[in-house]
Amino acid sequence: MLNSTFGLNKDYLKFIDKENSFQNENEDSYTLIFVSGAKEVFKKTGIKKAVINYIELYKENLELSIQKIENVSNQSERLQATNKEEIDKNVSNQSQIFQADKNNNALEFFNSIPVERLKRLFTLENIDFLEKFIETQRVAVITGEPVIPDFYRKLSNNKSVSIRMNEDIYNRLKKHSIDIGETVATITNYLFDMYLKEIKK
Numbered sequence: 001m002l003n004s005t006f007g008l009n010k011d012y013l014k015f016i017d018k019e020n021s022f023q024n025e026n027e028d029s030y031t032l033i034f035v036s037g038a039k040e041v042f043k044k045t046g047i048k049k050a051v052i053n054y055i056e057l058y059k060e061n062l063e064l065s066i067q068k069i070e071n072v073s074n075q076s077e078r079l080q081a082t083n084k085e086e087i088d089k090n091v092s093n094q095s096q097i098f099q100a101d102k103n104n105n106a107l108e109f110f111n112s113i114p115v116e117r118l119k120r121l122f123t124l125e126n127i128d129f130l131e132k133f134i135e136t137q138r139v140a141v142i143t144g145e146p147v148i149p150d151f152y153r154k155l156s157n158n159k160s161v162s163i164r165m166n167e168d169i170y171n172r173l174k175k176h177s178i179d180i181g182e183t184v185a186t187i188t189n190y191l192f193d194m195y196l197k198e199i200k201k
Contacts, residue, residue, distance in 0.1 A: 002016070002021045002023070007048045012055050014035075015055050015066070021033050034062060034065075035065040035066055036061050040054060148182055148186060148190045149190075152189045155186075
C-alpha cells in the first residue's frame, strides 16, 4: 500500500490503485498499479512528473477503466437491491401463507366448539370479568408484581377464624404479604375466593 501521494492531486490519484501499489525493496523506486490493471515501475526521483506523463498518455484507457469499475459497482448495487427486494417479497409471501394457515387453523378450532358452549362462554358477565382480569394482569406484568383487586382490600375482615396449615407455607405467605404490602387476610380472601370461583365452573 502506498504511503505517499507524490504531490499528485485527486484528478491523477484516482487512476492509481493505491491499495495494491507499493514501494520496492531498494526504496528508490515504486511499482504503481493503475485502474486499468497496468503495472509500471517509477524511480523515486522525478516520480510526480513521470506519473503525470504516463496518465496523460493513457488517460483515455484509464477513464474507460474507471467507467467499467463504476458500472460493475452500480450493477452490483442494483443486483443486491433486486435480490433484497426478492428476498423481502419471498419472506412476506411465506409470512402471509403461514398467517393464512394459522388463521385457518384458528378458524377450524373455533368452528369446532359447540355453539351452546360459546354462548355460555361469551356472556356479558364473563366478558366483563375477562376485561378486569386482563387489566389486572397487565398491571402485574408492568410492575412485576401480582395485583390483588381493590375489592379484596375493601372487604371487612369481621370474622376471626383459626386455620391449621403448614408452617412453611404460612411463613412464605406472611413474607410475601410484607413484600407486596398486603395483609395476610387480604391475600387469603383473594386466594380462597379465586379457588371457590374456579371449582364452581
